[in-house]
Amino acid sequence: MNYDLFLLRDIGISLFIFLISYFSIGLIFKVTSKNLPPGPKGWPILGVLPHLGTMPHVTLANMAKKFGPIMYLKMGTCDTIVASSPNAARAFLKTLDHNFLNRPTIIGATHLGYNSQDLVFAKYGPKWKLLRKLTTLHMLGGKALQNWSNVREKEVKNMVRSIHEFGIKCEPIEIGDLLSCAITNMVSEVVLSKRIFANKGQESKEFKEMVVEFMTISGVNIGDFIPFIGWMDLGGVVSKMKCLHKKFDVFLTKMIEDHVKCAHERKEKPNFLDILMANGDDDDFGTDTSSSIIEWALAEMLRNPHILLRAQKEIDQVVGKGRMLVESDLQKLPYLQAICKETYRLHPSTPLSVPRVSNKACQINGYYIPKDTRFNVNIWAIGRDPDIWANPLEFNPERFLSGKNARIDLNGVDFELIPFGAGRRICVGYRMAIVVIEYILGTLVHSFDWKLPIGVELNMDEAFGLTLQKAVPLSAMVIPRLVSNVYV
Numbered sequence: 001m002n003y004d005l006f007l008l009r010d011i012g013i014s015l016f017i018f019l020i021s022y023f024s025i026g027l028i029f030k031v032t033s034k035n036l037p038p039g040p041k042g043w044p045i046l047g048v049l050p051h052l053g054t055m056p057h058v059t060l061a062n063m064a065k066k067f068g069p070i071m072y073l074k075m076g077t078c079d080t081i082v083a084s085s086p087n088a089a090r091a092f093l094k095t096l097d098h099n100f101l102n103r104p105t106i107i108g109a110t111h112l113g114y115n116s117q118d119l120v121f122a123k124y125g126p127k128w129k130l131l132r133k134l135t136t137l138h139m140l141g142g143k144a145l146q147n148w149s150n151v152r153e154k155e156v157k158n159m160v161r162s163i164h165e166f167g168i169k170c171e172p173i174e175i176g177d178l179l180s181c182a183i184t185n186m187v188s189e190v191v192l193s194k195r196i197f198a199n200k201g202q203e204s205k206e207f208k209e210m211v212v213e214f215m216t217i218s219g220v221n222i223g224d225f226i227p228f229i230g231w232m233d234l235g236g237v238v239s240k241m242k243c244l245h246k247k248f249d250v251f252l253t254k255m256i257e258d259h260v261k262c263a264h265e266r267k268e269k270p271n272f273l274d275i276l277m278a279n280g281d282d283d284d285f286g287t288d289t290s291s292s293i294i295e296w297a298l299a300e301m302l303r304n305p306h307i308l309l310r311a312q313k314e315i316d317q318v319v320g321k322g323r324m325l326v327e328s329d330l331q332k333l334p335y336l337q338a339i340c341k342e343t344y345r346l347h348p349s350t351p352l353s354v355p356r357v358s359n360k361a362c363q364i365n366g367y368y369i370p371k372d373t374r375f376n377v378n379i380w381a382i383g384r385d386p387d388i389w390a391n392p393l394e395f396n397p398e399r400f401l402s403g404k405n406a407r408i409d410l411n412g413v414d415f416e417l418i419p420f421g422a423g424r425r426i427c428v429g430y431r432m433a434i435v436v437i438e439y440i441l442g443t444l445v446h447s448f449d450w451k452l453p454i455g456v457e458l459n460m461d462e463a464f465g466l467t468l469q470k471a472v473p474l475s476a477m478v479i480p481r482l483v484s485n486v487y488v
């Protein structure tokens with residue numbers, strides 16, 4: 001009797017192993033017998049993760065030199081395609097855009113993005129469409145941008161005043177902090193009619209600390225690439241996220257309660273949260289991307305003083321030295337615009353863009369792309385490709401002033417330069433970002449001369465994270481260059 005039981009158990013186990021092997025091998029053959037794009041062979045389960053290092057955009061750019069512009073690889077257990085040329089990016093974000101309209105579910109979006117309900121990670125569908133429409137109409141689209149120009153002007157003037165004080169005292173400033181404050185306030189005034197960093201009060205301090213924590217823990221997470229071990233929470237990231245989520249919840253609930261109490265005062269000019277709440281929703285946005293572009297541009301100008309001088313000369317001719325630059329001056333400043341484009345090219349804030357995922361299996365250029373394949377564009381690699389750009393490592397804004405480069409637009413149609421992505425899920429904030437970046441950078445360059453503190457060497461190293469930041473924050477000395485009453 002016992003013997004029969006053992007036999008039965010052994011047969012059961014053998015059958016189980018046989019079925020698992022049969023289906024796994026079947027699956028592997030089914031996928032590999034299709035013509036997948038070329039790519040590096042990774043490790044079982046881990047895929048290429050162990051090879052990516054601290055600068056994945058650089059590693060992937062080097063791999064693409066060997067395997068080509070449409071590369072297939074395994075990130076953990078996830079099928080992934082990386083596009084590294086304008087044509088490859090066009091193939092996915094234009095020809096196949098309809099099949100790549102969703103973003104992969106990642107742990108950060110689940111625990112910190114209210115179950116992927118924010119605009120960045122929302123599933124493509126009616127909710128995403130409504131959020132996108134409201135955001136464009138009331139906050140970030142052409143007309144909304146004009147309506148909020150006074151908010152931007154107020155914040156920029158505030159920032160210039162703070163910088164001026166550092167200049168008078170001959171103290172170095174860490175410009176990144178001031179930029180983040182100004183840009184966050186620009187957004188929060190539109191969304192909440194409130195300057196988050198207005199005062200050095202407890203509330204804004206707590207918020208700042210939460211944002212820093214958010215940035216620190218929402219980087220690369222092993223459970224995003226090997227989902228079946230996600231439950232183990234290696235590194236404790238999920239429990240940290242849950243804890244931070246509770247803090248955000250308390251903060252946002254209080255903000256919304258305060259908001260509702262005084263909604264009647266804003267009947268004439270409702271802010272974005274009023275409109276979202278009227279439509280039964282809420283959302284939040286990041287601003288780090290814009291401040292990092294300005295910081296990189298200033299760093300490049302400190303490294304290339306002739307570019308700073310030429311920009312100042314151009315702005316002086318249009319604005320003079322008796323007033324500050326205003327947004328309507330921007331269209332007369334092609335060199336300033338070229339400096340911004342050159343910075344997007346060489347120092348893109350989102351070097352691997354924001355990932356998408358395929359809805360169903362598809363074909364491109366004779367290659368088979370499985371369902372649920374993640375897709376990244378290596379924007380950083382395209383910006384440094386010698387086949388597209390002459391002397392790609394040189395910071396040379398002039399390249400955008402003549403010839404075919406002068407016609408390059410940033411709205412996702414010229415795939416040589418797509419810092420904001422392309423297609424239906426192109427960055428919803430790109431119009432605002434372009435204006436804010438040109439306006440702030442132009443104002444900083446026009447209002448001050450910039451120098452490195454004595455004995456400080458410029459460090460241009462990158463730090464890969466949610467955005468591509470400077471590894472060492474820029475610290476600089478400023479000397480006011482406009483008539484003194486402009487700064488009061």
Ligand code: HEM
Nearest residue numbers: 119120285289290349354420421422425426427428429433
């Ligand atoms: C230099 C500044 C910025 C850069 C480089 C940037 C870049 C990007 C990129 C590459 C994407 C993904 C596009 C795609 O999937 O094809 C994106 C999406 C997005 N960006 Fe930006 N962004 C910037 C500023 C902003 C600003 C200022 C806001 C809002 C205030 C914003 C809000 C968003 C949102 C909500 C999405 C998701 C859109 C969707 O999935 O429908 N971005 N951004």
